[in-house]
Amino acid sequence: MITSLPPPSSFEEPLGSRMYHIRAESIERIQSEASTKETKRSKFLSFTAYVCKLLADGGNDVGSSISRMGVVVNGRRFLTEVNKKSSSWFENHYGNVLSVTYGVAANSDLKAVALHEVANRVHGFVSETTNEEHFRGLIDWVELHQPAQAVARIYFGHEKSEGRAVVVSSGHSLPINDMDFGWDKPEFGSYHVPWGSGTGYIATMPSASGNGDWVVYMHLNDKEFDVIERMAPNVFRPLSISSLV
Template sequence: MKRREAVAAVLPVPEQVLPMSNLDLLLPPLDFGIFLCYKKSSNYTEQSQSPESMVTVIKKALAQALVPFYPFAGEIVQNHLGEPELLCNNAGVDFVHAYADIELKELDFYHPDLSVHEKLVPVKIRGVLSVQVTELNCGGLVIGCTFDHRAADAHSANMFLTAWAEISLDKPTTHIPFFRRSLFVPRCPPQHDESIDKMYVLLSSIPPPPKEIEVSNDHLLSRIYYIKAEQIDRLQFQASENGTRRSKMESFSAFLWKTIAEGGNDLSKAVKLGIVVDGRKRLEGREEKNLSLQNYFGNVLSIPYTEVSVGELKSMTLQMAADLVHSCVESAATEEHFSGLIDWVELHRPKPAIVKVYCADANNEAAIVVSSGQHFPVTKLNFGWGIPAFGSYHFPWGGQTGYVMPMPMPSVRENGDWVVYMHLMKKHLDLVETKAFDVFRPFDSSHLKLAVDD
């Protein structure tokens, strides 16, 4: 560590309390990370900068970006009901300037638990956001961020990262965030479909996990894989054999679901699959004049899930599994679903709740959640020395449920290759690597050469 300081918004921000929306209240205290790796710039002399000057650019732009994104400079506190809320007091973002005695090509991206966790992605000690910028021996740089998920989802983080990079280049900011919680007020009287009772559960009603599951928690590991575009296209083709075209995400999720089922010996045990659905497009009917929900800052997520026995999944074609994934997504891809979810939370406040797919169950073979990172704006995150050679989410959230996030490979050529972050049980990672080794390739430094334009 070379320096640690707090970076506040460059302009005064009036102290205020920003309440959480009902959708924010569904998130437990949980942090997620993002890291961006930059090669030393060699294309243009004017872009070649010292690490110190690059850190100065990043820090100055951060202070400016915190003006419109002022909640990131605040803190999360509890109100009189014990619910979290955002205290926007411009206390600042913890900012660490660090140095690592290693070159970018030597970093072990395949094992992010060893190379990235608490090394390049900082541990958030306080506040809503922490940032670490790490110099590398080769002249490269890594920007690591840790966000409090209760304040922001990936869409909100992407907006912030894009604005941060644009500001560093003196470009106009594409997305100005807004925080109008009135868009998510419950109906009067609150009402919801019974399907939401099957998706979400109050934390107070969850029994302690069985001891055998507690032991297995030691084997949750993170890995990063590389998938070539032609493999993704092949999965999509196989999942669409009945003439109904399935999306790449649906096809990929179905393939992963079936692969994990291959390791199950008890054919009666269930494999749960949850899919993260962003509700912004589904709630466009709630938009107000000049306010697009694409610029809304906060959480607008639901996680519908489906479960099928190991035996049934093994006997299914990929197309049949993809049809089930599609139906699962469609069940939450409506304005009525999100309106009902807002109302469901209102009926149970202030008792905290969580999506059921997160809950450990001895009768399950496995439970995983897939979240699309396809909108990760990695090719827009140029701070003045080119786009990242590599970028990924880092989300070792703990618990018993696996987490998987496919993202686009950084490339100005948009060749369709994917980077996939996985946080799964070791036995399931072993399955992926033995049963689907032709699809999931361990990510290593050789892939960095594909990441930037020649």
């Protein structure tokens, strides 16, 4: 975390937003390749590792020899577990408690290993934050520095010397299938995150169809979109009306 926020700047490579439809069978195949006989990785972690390796394999095109992949971790589950033991510690909290953890790797290293090894690395840096101690420390840090603004360090990951950075978030807890605004249930749900950073952002959500497909929102630069669409066109299908019905 950092508290010294620089003024907004104009980035050399402005980011664009696109949405993709990923079929359930593609997600299951990625999960299978990211897992081993000993360890089965989650679909979200497998997908994160897949994107990390995909962008690394196209490293010459995205303009960096280093990759930084971040993952948004929801701390409410860990703090809720604490709250069951001590009702006074978390009962008055409203809102999200999020931590953005990330790992750094050379693209040459990511290219040389299998997907399940990349998944092991992602699991390694994510597991450092998926515990009560981490989020207790994070809240203590915020309390110490308030009312100063603070953001995750990877948010400012646009310097070429630091490598390209992309953050992946899961929206699978959002109950799309349970929503009803009075004119039947939705056929589609997604994110738009205009967060003003040169760091890429990816959000995954279940398709409202409930068939295991995903809708994925991506906020990346043109070179990264080119890598994704050129190297994995059968996985990342541009979202269309036909893919929702």
